[in-house]
Amino acid sequence: MDLALLLSFYLLTLVSVSSLRDIGIETNAHETCTESFQGHHHLSNDSDIHFTIHHIHGPCSPVSSRNLSPSEILKHDDARVQTLNRRLTHPTIPSTLKFNKLRPEPLNIPLNSGSSAGVGNYVIKIGLGTPSKMYVMVVDTGSSFSWLQCEPCTGYCHSQIGPIFNPEESTTYESIQCDTSECSSLQDATLNSPNCSSTNVCTYVASYGDGSTSTGYLGRDKLTVGSAHTIPGFIYGCGQINNGLFGRTAGLMGLSRNKFSLLSQLSSKYGYVLSYCLPTTTSTGNLSIGWKTYDPSLYAFTRMYTDPQDPSLYLVRLIRITVDGLALPVSVSTYMRRPTIVDSGTLITRLPSAVYTALRAAFEKAMSRYERAPRFSILDTCYKGIGGNASVPEVNLVFEGGSGLKLEAWNVMYDVGDGVSCLAFAPNGWTNGVSIIGNLQQQTFRVVYDVANSRIGFAAGGCR
Secondary structure, eight states: HHHHHHHHHHHHHOOOOOOOEEEEESSSSSOOOSOOOSSSSSOOOSSSSEEEEETTHHHHHHOSSSOHHHHHHHHHHHHHHHHHHHHHOOOOOOOOOOOOOOSOOOOOTTTTSBOOOOOEEEEEEEEETTTTTTEEEEEETTTTOOOEBBTTTTSOOOSSOOOOGGGGGGTTTTTTTTSSSEEEEEEHHOOOOOOOOEEEEEEEEEBTSSSSEEEEEEEEEEEEEETTTTEEEEEEEEEEEEEOTTOOOSSEOOOSSSSTTTHHHHHHHHOOOEEEOOOOOTSSSEEEETTTTTTTTEEEEOOOOOTTTOTTSSSEEEEEEETTTTEOOOOOOHHHOOOEOOOOOOOOOEEEEEHHHHHHHHHHHHHHTTTOOOOOOTTTEESSSSEEEEOOOEEEETTTSSOEEEEEEHHHHEEEEETEEEEEEEEOOOOTTTTOOOOHHTTTSEEEEEGGEEEEEESSSSSO
């Protein structure tokens, strides 16, 4: 890819609980890490892959250069939700970027039409290349494509922990040419058309709903997980222009159902099963790929659905919400007008407006003894003095088949600072918009994506 073209890209893309019982709510003030980041992978045997996982903005994270404010976090969360809605309600219009080998022209990336969701909230470590070197990566179930920053960073690379990957120093790195099936099918993963460099190397544009972008070459190399697992020929992007909310990570690992994702590329060897426990910001979680340590008897399952508009996303049917054991006065059909996405990268759960209105009314009734606070960003049900121990009503999310999430207080309230906490749910403002189960509601639950059997399972206490 020509230097002038890369620079033109850069310049244009800087863009459960009993009723009312006392339970501690995690707050942001003076957070300390209860467990250190593990520089290795947890390997229980030689058959499955296990990663340690941390929240990117928490005190355990090795990569966050600064903590985003709650208002910034919610702003970017809303941008992600808008993009997920767009992906399921409008046909994907791919970008029309073309690489002129002789006369590079200024280009514009249409973030709204060819965008994946905003970048995720959790990080793992992987090894790449020969000899293998370790890199901290964002993981995201709403993304299909994996990429990391690569030398020579012809356009721009953000600051990251450790050295930037240099493909010339890896004896197993291979560029992927334009006239390959991998290149021709890249659009399904990035939602932007692939292009071709002057040396016939396939190039990609990965753009995200929060304005983050990565542009570079398509390649393959050896992926290493711990000391027992090596995966040759892992396909990923070698980013030359990378800008956005990646903290100080090296890049992103997609975990969706697209064939380019980390899960899909490992599925033939380890099994088409992904499970994780997303930790709170101050603790450690884990992520696993494979069949051998997966025990279905531990989970309550619901059917996994596929939307032809975007078959890569993980969809279920939310059929009921209860507050203190009482179901909201909302018909099942209201819940099920659109599918519900289970998403690791969205923070706050989004609900149809009618469902959210009923939830808010029931919650306000149960919280009447607390002093109200003004709305905060997208959160309109806020209270003063909810830090530390608080009496929070039991909220239970019930899915088709009877599985559910019986939420703890930290899954229900979001601390926005100054002694104020808000109900961590919001209405989806889009007409016919989707419901989304955010990562705040998933924290400390074990969630398994059993893609081979088209089901998603939930189990409490998964981070222990």
